[in-house]
Amino acid sequence: MNAFGEAFVYLNDPFNWVRPGGILDLTREHVTVSVLAVLAAAVFALPVGTALGVSGRGSGAVVVLSNVSRAVPTLALLTVFAVTPIGFSDTATVLALAIFAFPPILTNTFVGFREVDRDVREAATAMGMSRRQVVARVMFPLALPLVMTGVRTAGVQVVATATLAALVGGGGLGRIINLGFGQQDYAQIIAGAVLVAVLALLTELLLVVVSALLTPGQRRLSLPRTQRRTRGPRAAAVRV
Template sequence: MNADGGVVTDTVRWFNDPLNWQGPDGVWHLTAVHLWITFAAVLLAAVVSLPLGVWMGHRSRGGGIVVVIANLSRAVPTLALLTLFAVANLGFGNRPTILALAVFAVPPLLANAYIGVAEVDRDAKDAARGMGMSGMQVLRVVELPLAVPLIAAGLRTAVVQVCATASLAALVAGGGLGVLINLGFSQRRFEQVLAGGLLIALLCLVLEGLLALLQRAVTPEAFRRSSAS
């Protein structure tokens, strides 16, 4: 930090330095890696959580199991899990980070998929069965379309939470914007620490806004009106 200005002034200078935006340790590259870690972790969690949550919601059974799984996933500290994966056969880098963050992303995805399908209006399901639809047809034609807004909300929550936590990757030699914070602390460049934190917060806000628009787009207009009234 310069003697002629505070950390905020130095942070502004840091953002204005083009060298901080280029190369493998530059903002653009680290942001791309941060997004890759985020989406890979959420995708891995979604592949497991969404089919399980939808199936259990369709059967209207296993609500207690969903609660237990969600609570267990939340109870495990992500940093501890990340450290365990890193010192195990997975090694250091982005792989253990993605796996640890996938566990972290399970609760909102699983819970919202289950609740979204299980709480579809029973009259709508009975009407579909009365028309001769099979169980899978009811799921595909009635339950899933009505559950999509809540599933999208779970996806939105998972992505933002994982994006905010992906900075931990730097602690196990991974990439992402956490590298800026880690290097800043080790070199006592606190303007870089603040810049890294601001960039992660900004990225989370951008993702939150984009996914909010996506959630609104997949929400039926009748639902939008009822929530607005």
């Protein structure tokens, strides 16, 4: 049996799923760390991106912050945190992944608010809305699709990158891959990679659905209405 067949057997063994520290426990830990990291990044990125996008200034600052955040390797951050009082913990993983998730959320939030039509903003102001109301009731709904795109991008990237935490003693599905490398068990490596890929795809699908539900506007497909036949004198007039 080749490595792919053995990986299939590994994934279909119930014991590997339900045992302590098995796939279910590692998946739960992986998801928890990823969600906390994206939320932490959003707490800082959304207000900064909104403020800069509404003012229309600071595009250079956004570029610098995004580039600096992208340039810092996540594994390097995990290694640095490991030698600090934070140590080998899920806290270090969350912080490192939050820094990694910061750029896409910041950039998309900034672009989303900046691209709101100026005429729309002026019309809302002319109707008597305050600046806060314009931002909350007009600009935010229009910028929401791009904001959610940034959150979705960050979420998928974080889920995929969280596997690196296992290299510095962290948890998550990366432990399966790391253990496979340590034992030179290629089937286990493949199984772990498949689990991470499936989790990333499910994250993408979930966030697409959430984005569709939150986006204002008509989302349902309207079925064409069948025109009723007109009877009586009006029908006769039509036929003439």
